[in-house]
Amino acid sequence: MKYLIMMYPNAEVLAALSEDERNAVFQGHGPFMEKIKETGEFVGTLALAGHDQSAVVRVRGGVPAVTDGPYAEAKEYVGGAYIIEAKDLERAHAIAAMIPDAAVEGLGIEVRPIVFSEGASA
Template structure:
């Protein structure tokens, strides 16, 4: 079964960490990717740009409009994800616990099963 391990980022939390802890996060993500690739559970991953670099497209009365945004009310935003293919939900939880973000106060890793996918 495929699970999305969702990284919800709070830049204020990350900025408050000492530089060595910030560097350890990157190294921890690389170690995590090496682990799930070696086990065959890795499917894909993406890191997203911050919301300030995004835009929103809306079509009203057949006319598309592009605006800055989204403007989120929360300090947290979707920063990226890992898509893993594992034997069970429990295994997805085990993997999520290996991601450095899970060990940082104010952050976490959301685990969500894939209901439907086409082409993955």
């Protein structure tokens, strides 16, 4: 089954880390990806621009209205994601726990089963 693993960076938490700690989190994604590529569980990944670059689109009366984002006001926002293929939810959780962000107090990793996808990387 495929799973979406979403990372929620928090600017305040990251700013409180030392430069070495921040670098360990950011640079730790390379070895993580290599490990799950070797196991065949890696499907894809993406990194998103900051939430300050987002827009919200709503159609009212047939007319699109675009406003500055993000959609919800929060300290945490989706900053990136991995798509993985794992034998079950327990393994998906184990893979998520390997992501460097998971070991940082105040950062979160969310795992969701993908119930439908279409396209080459999803």
